[in-house]
Amino acid sequence: MATTHEIKVERRSDEGKGASRRLRRAGKIPAIVYGGELDPVNIQLDHEPVWLASQNDWFYSSILDLSLGGDIQKVLLRDIQRHPYKQLIMHLDFQRVNDKETLRTSVPLHFINEDVSPAGKSSEVVVTHELKEVTVECLPTDLPETIEVDLSELKLGDIIYLSNLKLPKGVEIPQLKLGKDHDDAVVIAKAGREEAADEAADGGEAAGEEK
Known part of the structure; x- marks a missing residue:
């Protein structure tokens, strides 16, 4: 049986490089959730807990529960962009999963x-x-x-x-x-x-x- 891990996220409305830079300066990570029958959604996550999670194998291969104000979406991490030399995650891509689909x-x-x-x-x-x-x-x-x-x-x-x-x-x-x-x-x-x-x-x- 797969183990799931909950990660709290927030919706973000601002897009573009300038908005992403502001988020990172505020200790946030810009990200996107896509797939399934729903439209893609731009989100943001707190950098510190995600950075700690990224040191574990499960972060890359487990089902993650993204919690948006109590609304849970099951996802897999599909892409992670890191800073070339700083301990900084620049962007994350998550794909929604369906329990009934391989x-x-x-x-x-x-x-x-x-x-x-x-x-x-x-x-x-x-x-x-x-x-x-x-x-x-x-x-x-x-x-x-x-x-x-x-x-x-x-x-x-x-x-x-x-x-x-x-x-x-x-x-x-x-x-x-x-x-x-x-x-x-x-x-x-x-x-x-x-x-x-x-x-x-x-x-x-x-x-x-x-x-």
């Missing part, structure tokens, strides 16, 4: 038990996380905040693929419907010397391209 979105992968695995305990094995997130399809009520990848049994030579992931009920990876060629590696455990050889080969190819 959605497609990215969910972070949460790797557990690597340190107790045979591969994790060996200084001669390098474990690489090839993917940090995966695109899934499901109903909003089934959307997980993260997908756990248990590495407790991982050993030298093992490869964990997308098809090996244990998905919650009602959750699918649409990429797997395209065939075996799309069953990407998620985790690879290989010998450290092999990793060093691969890096050396990559470096050689890069040097050749520069000539």
